Amino acid sequence: MEKYKTLEIIQNSPNSSVFHLYLNNPNLRNALSQEFFIEFPKALSSLDQNPHVKVIILSGHGDHFCSGIEIKALNSLTNSEIKDHGRLRERIRRDIKGLQDAITAIEKCRKPVIAAIHGGCIGGGIDMVTACDIRYCTEDSFFCVKEVDLAITADLGTLQRLPRIVGYGNAAELALTARRFSGLEAKSMGLVSKVFGTKKDMEMEVKTIAEGIASKSPLAIIGTKEVLLRGREMTTEQGLDYVATWNSSMLLSDDLMEAVSAQLQKRKPVFAKL
Known part of the structure; x- marks a missing residue:
């Protein structure tokens, strides 16, 4: 498995199809x-293409999930020897689009990505978790849409994804005030599905949840993620038409027969890898 400087991929047991993707810069x-x-989309792509991977848990090493974008990375966007204003701004736009693509890689990954959040989840951390499929956190976790305090309009996905999750009013209040809010408040708004007392409790239960998802038909799981994401941009009628087309392609699979047989025989189904 490829090694990364800013990330670590761990498979806790050889037979598990749940893989852990850790942010690995705990000193900062x-x-x-x-x-x-650069590394994050590569890592997600490798996990997506790995037939042994069915579910990905995204979390952070150290005391915090993510403190946001490193100041050096922000400075690199505006420091340039390009003198022509038009060319400089075209390059900045291209660079921002590249950063956006790295976060959108979570959605482009066919496998479900579950965020397990502890400690601080600030700025770019919110960008990441709002792109994930499911989010959990600990009681001591805290969140902040920090960008306006840095004189920036958040540009990596929070302003697009957060309103769909917590509602426009909540998202606007959080983004405009840049106030810190707790894991319990995140749960009350629907940003996370559950809050755990400790990091250890969260890790144990999220692993159980992920293993449960991984035990299901991989075709059904990737189809559900795809249809949910596509449905955000569609009317109900368009969404129904899309899922009808999807299932006309995927429904007649061995997975369907195996799921039915397993229920009749009162056993756990066994599905082929993708």
Whole structure:
């Protein structure tokens, strides 16, 4: 398995199809460096293409999930020897699009990505977790849409994804005030599905949840993620048409027969890898 400087991939047991993707810059509270934005989409792509991987748990080493984008990475966007204003701004736009693509890689990954959040989840950390499929956190975790305090309009996905999760009013209040809010408040708004007393409790239960998802038909799981994501941009009628087309392609699989047989025989189904 490929090694990364800003990330670590761990498979806790050889028979598990749940893989852990850790942010691995604990000395800087997992701040997102320029190198992270290169490595992160590569790591997700490798996990996506690995037939042994069915579910990915995204979490952070150290005391915090993520403290946001590293100041060096922000400075690199505006420090340039390009004198022509038009060319400089075109390059900045291209660089921002590249950073956006690194976060959107979570959604492009076919496998479900579960965020397990502890400690601080600030700025770019919110960008990441809002792109994940499911989110959990600990009681001592805290969140902040920090960008306006740095004189920046958040540009890596929070302003697009957060309103769909917590509602426009909540998202606007959090983004405009840049106030810190707790894991329990995140749960009350729907940003996370459950809050755990300790990091250890969260890790144990999230692993159980992930293993449960991994035991299901991989075709059904990737189809559910795809249809949910596509459905955000569609009317109900368009979404129904899309899922009808999807299932007309995927429904007649060995997975369906195996799921039915397993229920009739009162046993656990066994599905082929993707």
